[in-house]
Amino acid sequence: MLVYHLPGTFETREAHLDLLWEAGATGLEERAGLIRAYFDARADLDPEIADGEWRDEAEQDWQAQFKATLRPVRAGRVTIVPPWLRHEVEDEQVALIIEPGMAFGTGHHATTRMAVEALSELELSGRRVLDVGTGSGVLAIAAALLGADHATGLDIDPLTIPIAVENAAINGVPPGRVAFAEGSLGLGDESGDVFDVLVANLYAELHDLLAGEYAAALRPGGPLILTGILMGKLELVRAALDREGFGGVTVREDGEWVLVTASAPSQ
């Protein structure tokens, strides 16, 4: 497990988190004033964040420590749990079991939690859902468990796909109701499929780039749920949605993170 340790201050952390994502971090955690960024391989880092320390941590130690800290996460009608905490989910809640692994999306990040909550507020039965940047598959699986007819999860990182497939199986979601594939919108190989709901936990600059693709991939008036947005970047996303004709924008916050919902242009 290759971990980059970067001491942070409140003033710099937002910019530093951005730079770490841009450098290819597969996950970020913050503990006691330290940013821990997980990488598959050493990356060239912007000089502004180059004073941290690379550590090759024993995966078992890291996993044992990490697993011990996990608690059930309530997100609207859904409670996200690792398999060994399944019994802690209350009867009226939908249990979403995620095996904590290498892919982002255990439910413990505010953005994942807000996205599951936003999905749980929609009527999904009979709907087809697209999840862009699926990671662990958590949002696509949540959509299927909440009654969507079908959910598709896309990720540019091929390592996430078998993890998402495994998580869908753990949750008993049949392959006919969920599909995961390496890919994204905006790569020029879109199938032209149109979805009823689109959810994406990426980052603000990508939402800006992909906003036109979101409009094309959604049925007119279809709900769009975007997160991974730092508060300081909200206006970039708002402007992109405005540019592409999205309406009914709502914003919710959790700490420094923001989730935006909107409705696709009417045609």
Ligand SMILES: C[S@@+](CC[C@H](N)C(=O)[O-])C[C@H]1O[C@@H](n2cnc3c(N)ncnc32)[C@H](O)[C@@H]1O
């Ligand atoms: C912040 S994680 C979100 C994971 C999960 N959906 C969640 O909400 O917890 C972002 C994921 O998007 C993927 N990703 C990054 N850029 C992407 C792009 N342009 N298209 C599709 N996936 C992308 C990353 O590999 C990563 O798995």
